[in-house]
Amino acid sequence: MIISNIETIRVGQFPDLLFTQVHTDTGIVGLGETWYAAPTVESAIHDYFGPLLVGRNPSEIERHWQTMFRLSDHAGYGGAELRAISALDVALWDIKGQTLQLPIFEVLGGGMRHRIKVYNTLGVYGNITDGYDVWNDPVGVVHSLLDEGITAMKMSPTDFIARETDGQILFNDDLDFALKPLRSIRDKFGMEIDVANDGHAKWNLPNAMRIVREMEPLRPMWHEELISPLNEVAHARLQSATSTPIAAAERLMTRYQHRRFIESRAAMITMPDLTWTGGISEVKKIGILASAHQMPIAPHDCVGPVNMFACAHIAMSTPNVMIMEYNRALHKGWYNDLIEPNFVVEDGYLLAPNEPGLGTRLKQSVKDRRDAIIRVSDRKEESWLMSRNRYTYPPQAMQDEFTSSTPRRSAGFSSVYYD
Ligand SMILES: [Mg+2]
Structure with a gap:
């Protein structure tokens, strides 16, 4: 199963409220939510975290949490990025429960x-x-x-x-x-x-x-x-x-x-x-x-x-x-x-x-509301957060030489975080 797209939904009646829906290629949809400065959190989801998550396995919740947190905590960790992580985390747990056909608890x-x-x-x-x-x-x-x-x-x-x-x-x-x-x-x-x-x-x-x-x-x-x-x-x-x-x-x-x-x-x-x-x-x-x-x-x-x-x-x-x-x-x-x-x-x-899962769904009528604002991320891209991490890496030829120089490095150890 992979994450096929990430959608945010907010409505003008409740300007602080932001829903996020994580869609998968199996049709299972996970629902998450956060509150306060919704347009800013919406940007964090689509500009930073959405491109990281699309195409990845939704069941690796802890890995996604760690990666998103480590890629954003250089600027402190109490802002919109953390509310974005919170909403996405809940949606991933919803997918996990629905996949296993069990309530999250x-x-x-x-x-x-x-x-x-x-x-x-x-x-x-x-x-x-x-x-x-x-x-x-x-x-x-x-x-x-x-x-x-x-x-x-x-x-x-x-x-x-x-x-x-x-x-x-x-x-x-x-x-x-x-x-x-x-x-x-x-x-x-x-x-x-x-x-x-x-x-x-x-x-x-x-x-x-x-x-x-x-x-x-x-x-x-x-x-x-x-x-x-x-x-x-x-x-x-x-x-x-x-x-x-x-x-x-x-x-x-x-x-x-x-x-x-x-x-x-x-x-x-x-x-x-x-x-x-x-x-x-x-x-x-x-x-x-x-x-x-x-x-x-x-x-x-x-x-x-x-x-x-x-x-x-x-x-x-x-x-x-x-x-x-x-x-x-x-x-x-x-x-x-x-x-x-x-x-x-x-x-x-x-x-x-x-x-199974969270136990509730967003009503379809919410997306049809005249005051609904919906954004979708459906492309896997390299977020600047990840590319920034590579500024300190040596040139690719040196990395390849490094990786192939010992059996351990060529045996396929992968980073705990995304590479
Ligand atoms: Mg209080």
Whole structure:
């Protein structure tokens, strides 16, 4: 089987969302996704990685990951290239599962579990307006979650009060205002519902330390990104100020950035975003790394539907997954317009996708939309990324002489990476 072409699809309605479809000569199509700066990621796929992958065997996922990463990490590794790798990696796993006629979690080691508890991030889409409603009717929002069997949620009470001073000053009366909804929830429901706090990296360290101390009696499930995870030492100071676990972080890229937070007591929960940090291949490794430090992972998802499927396969096959993010406003809203089937959440648990591969497909109608932008790479070419690697090689005649001069070199050893 070879990769015959790579296609990207985005729609004007969701300008940050990018789907990629990896087509093979057998007719099997793999689906991947990423989010943010979609036109830039689209360029990374078609200008750099598409020409590398067309004509190659899609089953060599680890080799493709390593090659793409090594060919782009000279410029750092947190940018559009990594989101491109993430989307392509998910599509290759989808092909792998479909080829073997197994759900991806079966290929990753099999089911540790067949459902995973979710928490609802309060979103807004269509007639579901949890994100607004929690301010004027927090008790009503929690009632409606509990009615669906959902017993955990995430809110961002302090974002609004950081706006005026960009998080540099925390006024006492502002904090009282911000914590009113959570106090009402605790007064009414006690600990019947877990509540996580997402700070979206809006505060400086001393204010974040005040917030975690003030919220201690309200017993949040975790604090997430009250400060930006740029410095694990600052993060460790924040963790040392509270008994509430700190979660880090959707902004950390690959095992290499996660390692710094896992090993330095900067957090107690690892929260990778699969479609940003390197795909299924990388989150599996991050999960194993966290497990060696007895830390759980809680995959981040507040973006597209393919990420939910990909994270579900991680969650079913990885022992130390704690809980998965979920957004019912998106799930019941626009996810249905783009993919089929949609995933299933029942009684507060996401059920294992049981179809071969990822378990979902892009609806044909997405490509027919008037606001769809589609690009295809179908030619195998030498990417400049590969040719750049050869600048340091000797002339071809010398390479040939070198290769034929010993039995070992002429025996057909090939580079781990593409040559
Ligand atoms: Mg977050």
